[in-house]
Amino acid sequence: MKNEILIKAERVSKKFCRSLKRSLWYGVQDVSNDLFLHKGDRDQLRKNEFWALKDVSFELRRGQCLGLIGPNGAGKSSLLKILNGLFKPDCGRISMRGKVGALIELGAGFNPILTARENIFVNGSVLGFSKAEIDRKFDEIVDFAEIGDDINTPVQNFSSGMRVRLGFAVAAQMEPDILLIDEVLAVGDMGFVSKCFNRIRELMPSTAIIFVSHAMPNVGRICSQIMTLNVGEVIYQGGNTSKGIEKLYSLFSEPRTFEIYSSPEVSLKKVEIESDGKMNVNEISQNGTFQLHFYLDVLPSISDFNANLLILDQNQNPLIFSSSHYSVKSLINDGENIHITADLGVLNLTSGIYYIDVSINDNRNISVYAQVKSIKQFQVLSKYTGYAPIQLPGNWIKE
Numbered sequence: 001m002k003n004e005i006l007i008k009a010e011r012v013s014k015k016f017c018r019s020l021k022r023s024l025w026y027g028v029q030d031v032s033n034d035l036f037l038h039k040g041d042r043d044q045l046r047k048n049e050f051w052a053l054k055d056v057s058f059e060l061r062r063g064q065c066l067g068l069i070g071p072n073g074a075g076k077s078s079l080l081k082i083l084n085g086l087f088k089p090d091c092g093r094i095s096m097r098g099k100v101g102a103l104i105e106l107g108a109g110f111n112p113i114l115t116a117r118e119n120i121f122v123n124g125s126v127l128g129f130s131k132a133e134i135d136r137k138f139d140e141i142v143d144f145a146e147i148g149d150d151i152n153t154p155v156q157n158f159s160s161g162m163r164v165r166l167g168f169a170v171a172a173q174m175e176p177d178i179l180l181i182d183e184v185l186a187v188g189d190m191g192f193v194s195k196c197f198n199r200i201r202e203l204m205p206s207t208a209i210i211f212v213s214h215a216m217p218n219v220g221r222i223c224s225q226i227m228t229l230n231v232g233e234v235i236y237q238g239g240n241t242s243k244g245i246e247k248l249y250s251l252f253s254e255p256r257t258f259e260i261y262s263s264p265e266v267s268l269k270k271v272e273i274e275s276d277g278k279m280n281v282n283e284i285s286q287n288g289t290f291q292l293h294f295y296l297d298v299l300p301s302i303s304d305f306n307a308n309l310l311i312l313d314q315n316q317n318p319l320i321f322s323s324s325h326y327s328v329k330s331l332i333n334d335g336e337n338i339h340i341t342a343d344l345g346v347l348n349l350t351s352g353i354y355y356i357d358v359s360i361n362d363n364r365n366i367s368v369y370a371q372v373k374s375i376k377q378f379q380v381l382s383k384y385t386g387y388a389p390i391q392l393p394g395n396w397i398k399e
Contacts, residue, residue: 004097006178006208007060007083012053012092014078019048042090052078053232055092060225062177065209067223067241069216069248074229076212080104080180083210098177099128103167112156116147116166119155123170137173144199145169146192165192172199179203182212197222216245216352220385242351242385249353249379252314257374266305266360266369267297273378286382286391290347294340296360304330306365307340310357319354319389320347323365330363348391351382
């Protein structure tokens with residue numbers, strides 16, 4: 001039934017213990033309390049315990065995709081394991097309707113000594129499907145997983161990418177009512193990841209999906225709802241994916257700036273960002289202008305030089321490179337307190353956190369006089385999260 005609620009979480013909490021010995025003792029106490037129907041102190045922290053999740057509530061309907069984001073240790077995987085029945089919540093209640101497909105850990109649910117063929121039937125049975133249903137879907141699973149002649153090979157001999165392909169193929173091709181996907185797709189090759197997203201889009205009208213990822217463009221690409229977690233607590237929940245992603249970015253502190261190389265001839269004193277006429281800013285709008293100001297001293301022994309900048313995303317992937325060498329070949333050294341401006345116009349970057357590396361090179365732009373990593377961090381603010389790092393407005397005309 002369209003729009004029916006398939007997942008309902010009510011004030012779900014889960015705690016863990018940092019001490020292994022105490023954890024074992026607490027486990028015995030909890031089992032004893034369950035046997036004798038005694039509530040115990042499940043809602044209170046005991047010595048060495050901490051909340052991995054605290055009072056998490058949400059509903060997810062058929063046809064919706066919830067993006068679950070947060071820094072490492074936020075509680076994302078713990079929540080998925082509770083939903084999949086691997087963990088029992090200490091407090092709260094979970095209601096799940098329908099068959100659940102899950103890909104929450106690399107190789108989870110596979111017996112390494114069994115072949116891929118055998119694991120397909122075992123895994124399908126665990127998901128609640130009959131042998132006849134698995135037989136009907138078997139060829140599609142094998143084709144999607146792209147494992148070919150390795151179907152009779154023990155899974156322990158598979159590469160990480162092959163295990164992901166097989167796991168996703170079983171979870172997605174069996175057409176579950178609920179699909180749980182953790183970050184494991186990050187280890188797949190580009191072609192397979194693209195195929196996975198196409199399959200997710202095919203399943204979305206009839207499935208409730210929870211998608212965990214650190215790749216924000218992927219979250220913005222498929223998710224209709226978003227939940228941002230930090231240290232086990234929900235700090236944003238709703239349908240505005242851009243706002244949820246901005247909440248996540250606000251948690252990250254500026255990375256440590258460090259010099260790769262510095263010569264006696266050049267002293268790079270500072271750089272500043274200007275946007276829309278405002279100096280020394282750390283936030284710019286998606287359609288705002290971007291100028292980077294270099295302030296440096298150069299000894300007279302160097303007659304001319306070049307300045308370069310590189311903009312990287314949060315995963316340290318290079319996105320934009322610019323050099324004075326492209327426009328003026330080299331910059332003339334006219335003494336101390338040199339001020340250089342690199343005007344890049346409108347960057348059109350999607351919302352997120354970005355870092356700037358800079359360098360000062362010789363007049364051929366080959367030898368390096370000074371180079372600094374992460375000298376600046378800035379955030380792009382936008383109402384929308386794009387599917388790609390760069391968003392070009394273009395000139396759209398209806399003929």
